[in-house]
Amino acid sequence: MTNHADAERFCPANLIITRPTDHEWVRHAATQLERDRQRSADTHLVRLDVPGLAGIPIYLKDESTHPTGSLKHRLARSLFLYGISNGDIGPKTTVVEASSGSTAVSEAYFARLLGLPFVAVMPESTSRAKVAAITQYGGKCHFVGTADAVYSEAARLAQESGGFYLDQFTNAERATDWRGNNNIAESIYRQMAGEPHPIPEWIVMSAGTGGTSATIGRYIRYQDLRTSLCVVDPEHSVFFDAWQSRDRNLTAKTSSRIEGIGRPRVEPSFIPGVIDAMIKVADAASVAAMQALSNLLFRKVGPSSGTNFFGVLCIAAEMQRRGQTGSIVTLICDSGERYLDTYYNADWLAKCGVDTTAWKARIDGLIAAPS
Template structure:
């Protein structure tokens, strides 16, 4: 009969089965996230929607990613009953992973830049995680690998696995949710979906899903100052590096493995001042207190709407509320912080208010 090797451990398989049930039960307890209508004149013929990912249990879009990464790790046998979970994160992914680690009774360590907002650090610690801060943001990968080796833990590595851990064909992923919620709207098939890229997982999921379902919807990725993604996309060069972004959750100093340019239709570079101005503008117009990456999304969405109106096009644009403003009380919502960073949001606020009246978005830095 030949040699055989049986690695089946009934107790370990039973623990994994229970862990998957616990993670799935968390999703089952949560309703889908809201799709808000952004107030624009109906006569424009262009409608804007905000998919509110801030209402997840851990307050951000990254809740979906963390759930997928845990299920991926469990199904692959990488996460066991005694595994320490390690993640390299600027904040929101770590908050969500700390939540799921606590659900499963597992230790969690977030390797983060020392500049991460104190609000996010407090949230990770609230969920039982430990924050390991590094001065050099580019060192978080090597430090994560080192910690995982030393403790025999599992480095989740969101920047590698984000695009493959999520089932992009459907299964209530974010793309499936958007298109289902748009079904009864005036223009149910969006002309554009606008997202930022941190890992690249969200843009990969939406871009793949649109192609798979044969939608004409295009994906625009907005990229903040200091990120490598925009230059990599325009040059066709994945070896581009940059200093890194001040807008937490999006933008990277290097091109991450999960970033897939082939499923993106357009990229827009957004100044930090525009991101923060749009974040504040959203609160004024909608009453929704949103974070900085949502501001980046909104500036990109306004630009696309302005262009659509110039061409006489009708249709809908969808973008995301990634997280709430409460995480940035000491940074983007602080005028003192803006002064120390030499960021002037007033010209961009003026441009956005003019856009709301006219449907035309102008670059306040452009020569007259």
């Protein structure tokens, strides 16, 4: 039998064995997040019949059906799990985020689920519907003048409160398991399996943090799939220029007007190397495409979904010109109900100088049945 002296010689005197006091809370929180995933992780894949694009079926991954109404529900869950797993979020942590709206809505939902205080730092221009949703979930909104001010202000508030800054723009690409584990890419390919063109020729999407495009692009390469990834970028965003130049130091003086996508700086989660093509989309084209897609679906979608759809139409038109067939997949990022007082308000569009007339004619001409 080992005596006490032998034990002291074997184990250093300063060895401390302890169990975190919040271990049970961590187990509880992880269980709550997993239950939410089981209830809501998958979303519908809607086939869109476009008469003018025969042979090129279009599919829409409808992320608006998540409990918090947008693609950001997946990201918010992953960010909370990431923070909890790293030991940054505990049972009394004040959680802070920099957001243009949708991510903060989803994060407020998860903060309430876990009983945590939540503060969203966002531009004053954020839609009133998103602000109302955040407060309805128990979150607090802290407004700044411009989009580029959200980062430092969120970090400051987190530090002052002794809380944790989720930092979606840095952590989006690392918080999601791009190899699988029911991420959005795996879900798309599983749902496409029985379709006439099960491996999409293209997946088209916009970038806010860049995390979802990073996940999809990495998954395509990891699975050795014959799919190309196109990222569409709105006006006043630097992602397109950074992808072209490979210069991550680019910045813009004006923020994107298409809420939820486009950034005035190249976010850490934006991974240019996984992207096969990018398209710069005018704001008026995004809004015109949003209106056209809403008409085809008989329900309203948000402006970033319009940006996505315009990119799909560009890719489809080029495929058609080359005599190619195959499927294209894109995302419905959120519902248009959040934008009734902005993008669906003719007076607001006119005040912003957004004239969709010319783009509407071009889009209608492409999607209409051949005469």
